[in-house]
Amino acid sequence: MKTIGLCLLSFLLMACNDIEGVLKLSEAIQFNTKYNGTVTMEAGDYDVKLSHDKKSRYIKVEFPNENDDGFPPGEDDDWRDDSYEVRFKYSSSTIIPEDNGEFLISHIESGQNVDLYGSVKTTIQKGGLTRDWERCTYRERRTHCFPDRNGRTICDTYWDEVWGRRDVEFYPVTTDKTLNVVLTKPASDVSSANMNIHQVWTDRDYTYVGICR
Secondary structure, three states: OOEEOOHHHHOOOOOOOOEEEEEEEOOOEEEEEOOOOEEEEOOEEEEEEEEEEOOOOEEEEEEOOOOOOOOOOOOOOOHHHOOEEEEEEOOOOOOOOOOOEEEEEOHHHHOOOOEEEEEEEEEEEEOOOEEEEEEEEEEEEEEEEEEOOOOOEEEEEEEEEEEEEEEEEEEEEEEEEEEEEEEEOOOOOOEEEEEEEEEEEEEEEEEEEOOOO
16 A cells, blocks of 8 residues: 655655745845845845745745735735745756755756755655554444424434544654755855755555554
C-alpha cells in the first residue's frame, strides 16, 4: 500500500503550504515586488514565507510589512499595507529538484536584481514493521425519536460519523530534508542573503489497515 503522508512530504518544492523561515540579508537588496513596486530591504534578519508555484513557474518570497492589514496580497484596495511579495520566475528549461539537487534562477529569468541559488538534500530511512492501532472515523446508522405536537412518536433514521479504532501494520518512514537558498548579486560569488530550512518528519507506509469500528 502507498505511504499515507502529510502535506509536509512535498515540502516547499512541490507547491504545498508556505514554508516559514529566516532570510538573513548581509547587505541591502532592492526587490521588485508584485504589488508594492520596488522595495529596498536593508541588511538584517527577516521572517519570511516561501512557496513554489510549479504550474506558473516561480518561487515566492513574502516579506512582512509592518502595515499589513491581514488581507492576502492583492485582495484589498490599498497596496501599501500588503506584505512584500517577491517572485523569482524561471523558464521551462530550469528544473527545480524535489528531493536532491541544485538549481539556479538567474536575475535575467526572474527580473530581480539578484540570482537565486538553491540546493535540496533529502535522506529517507525506513524502519522495521510495526503493529499498532490508530483512531479513525466510520459512519453508523442511528435512529432519533421524538413526540410531535399530537403526542405521537416520530422517528428519523440518519447516518452519523463516529470515532473508532482500527488495527494497522506499517513501516515508519523518516524523511530528513534540507533546503538552502542563497541570493547573490550578478557576476558575484559573495552571498548577499541566505536561508536554511531543515525539517524532519515521519510517515507510515501501510501494509495492513483493519476495519474501523
